[in-house]
Amino acid sequence: MKTVAVVGASSDRRKFGNKAFRAFQQEGHTVIPINPNEASVEGVATYPSVTDVPGPIDMATVYVPPEVGITLLEGFEKKKIAEIWINPGAESDELVAEARRRKLNVIEACSIVGIGRNPYSL
Numbered sequence: 001m002k003t004v005a006v007v008g009a010s011s012d013r014r015k016f017g018n019k020a021f022r023a024f025q026q027e028g029h030t031v032i033p034i035n036p037n038e039a040s041v042e043g044v045a046t047y048p049s050v051t052d053v054p055g056p057i058d059m060a061t062v063y064v065p066p067e068v069g070i071t072l073l074e075g076f077e078k079k080k081i082a083e084i085w086i087n088p089g090a091e092s093d094e095l096v097a098e099a100r101r102r103k104l105n106v107i108e109a110c111s112i113v114g115i116g117r118n119p120y121s122l
Contacts, residue, residue: 001029005050005081007072008063008090009033009041016087016112017063018042019122023112024061032057051075061085061111066092077102085111 004024010017021041024031033041036048047053049072050060060081062069069090076084076099084099085107099106112119 001027002058003030003032003056005032005034005053005057005060006041006063007034007050007060007069009035009038009046010063011038011041015063016089016119019119020061020063020087020112022122023115023117023119027115027117034060049075050079050081053079057081059083059085059111061087062090063087064090066090066095070095070098073099073102073104076104083107085109085114087111 006017006021008017009021012018021031021033032053033044033046034050035046038046040046050057057079060076084104087110091108096106
């Protein structure tokens with residue numbers, strides 16, 4: 001099992017940042033919600049950024065607009081996160097190009113589907 005940071009995790013169960021949190025948790029992963037504007041998601045305390053998380057993170061799944069996401073790449077790099085999933089709506093050519101320039105392992109796909117779940121059933 002992996003330690004997964006859901007960047008843009010939300011307490012709103014209709015949002016994909018919440019659906020991803022629940023999907024990864026249901027699959028048995030350790031899930032860390034990242035959101036500087038919420039105190040907790042699904043009863044789990046949030047962190048304002050990945051760099052505030054003690055210990056390693058295996059994977060980050062991103063649910064923030066690309067203009068926010070691009071500002072987070074330095075933190076992903078510092079944490080040496082092995083996989084960065086850029087979900088639909090979070091991507092931009094500029095963000096992906098900058099992530100690749102930084103040699104980050106970027107996957108442009110829905111991470112919920114990536115673990116075999118249907119986001120619309122969550």
